Amino acid sequence: MSEQLSRAITSNQLGPHPDVPSLVARYWQHPFQKPIAEHSAAAFSEVAPIVAEFTGPLILDACCGVGESTATLARRYPDALIVGVDKSAHRLGKHVAHSGSQEQGQYVLVRADLNDFWRLAHNESWQPSHQFLLYPNPWPKKKHVGRRWHASPVFPHMVKLGGQFELRSNWSLYLQEMNLALATLNVDSSMAQLSNELSPITPFERKYQASGQALWRLRAHLEQPNVVDQTQLLALRKLAEATADMLKSSARKNEARR
Numbered sequence: 683m684s685e686q687l688s689r690a691i692t693s694n695q696l697g698p699h700p701d702v703p704s705l706v707a708r709y710w711q712h713p714f715q716k717p718i719a720e721h722s723a724a725a726f727s728e729v730a731p732i733v734a735e736f737t738g739p740l741i742l743d744a745c746c747g748v749g750e751s752t753a754t755l756a757r758r759y760p761d762a763l764i765v766g767v768d769k770s771a772h773r774l775g776k777h778v779a780h781s782g783s784q785e786q787g788q789y790v791l792v793r794a795d796l797n798d799f800w801r802l803a804h805n806e807s808w809q810p811s812h813q814f815l816l817y818p819n820p821w822p823k824k825k826h827v828g829r830r831w832h833a834s835p836v837f838p839h840m841v842k843l844g845g846q847f848e849l850r851s852n853w854s855l856y857l858q859e860m861n862l863a864l865a866t867l868n869v870d871s872s873m874a875q876l877s878n879e880l881s882p883i884t885p886f887e888r889k890y891q892a893s894g895q896a897l898w899r900l901r902a903h904l905e906q907p908n909v910v911d912q913t914q915l916l917a918l919r920k921l922a923e924a925t926a927d928m929l930k931s932s933a934r935k936n937e938a939r940r
């Protein structure tokens with residue numbers, strides 16, 4: 683898979699979805715009620731004692747896929763315990779461990795649904811020093827906005843876990859929406875394009891890079907989140923609409939020039 687080339691994301695959505703701030707505010711105010719899946723609870727109960735006994739920093743690697751980034755982070759942060767989480771047994775089953783190395787670091791891979799895992803970790807008062815979310819599924823169709831993590835009911839739990847957050851994607855709009863979602867919770871974030879020289883740390887990153895796609899990262903310190911008031915909420919919606927209008931008119935101009 684890592685050797686395949688991939689096409690850039692196309693979407694019927696040009697700017698950040700204007701519903702993102704109101705979705706974030708709604709989920710902030712109304713707790714996520716969906717029952718926790720049994721398999722996620724069982725997986726969490728296996729990893730929770732390991733985390734409880736560990737005395738160093740904790741790092742979460744959400745949507746870790748085959749766990750390549752989890753292993754890389756473990757080498758990069760040798761004092762930390764990295765918990766990689768993915769729902770796909772198939773992907774996790776492809777993890778390649780580089781055993782026998784002193785520099786291997788400490789990590790565990792967990793098969794669980796993050797819709798459950800983030801809630802369980804938050805309820806258990808985990809305090810990760812870092813949270814990574816590398817190349818989540820983009821769900822580029824406009825009607826699927828609610829499937830993107832920042833517009834989903836579990837988002838407040840992920841943000842309340844805290845720590846230094848890093849999101850990477852080949853779809854800059856995903857980051858723009860995350861920026862908007864975090865702004866709705868009074869959390870600043872910054873976006874930047876990753877260098878072409880970047881040494882890839884996940885199979886998807888490697889694949890997109892090999893295809894010549896631009897890659898983006900967003901960073902934020904998830905500290906003291908709290909939802910903005912109604913006036914600011916409306917202002918954020920208008921900002922999203924204005925950005926979408928601007929992008930639409932520049933797309934039309936480009937089309938006319940051709």
Ligand SMILES: C[S@@+](CC[C@H](N)C(=O)[O-])C[C@H]1O[C@@H](n2cnc3c(N)ncnc32)[C@H](O)[C@@H]1O
Pocket residue numbers: 745746747748751767768769770773794795796797816817818819884885886887
């Ligand atoms: C595009 S892949 C990226 C994987 C890896 N980060 C990489 O860059 O190679 C997205 C991953 O998110 C995982 N995923 C999607 N929804 C999930 C959920 N609800 N809970 C846990 N993992 C999920 C998928 O199984 C998949 O491995």
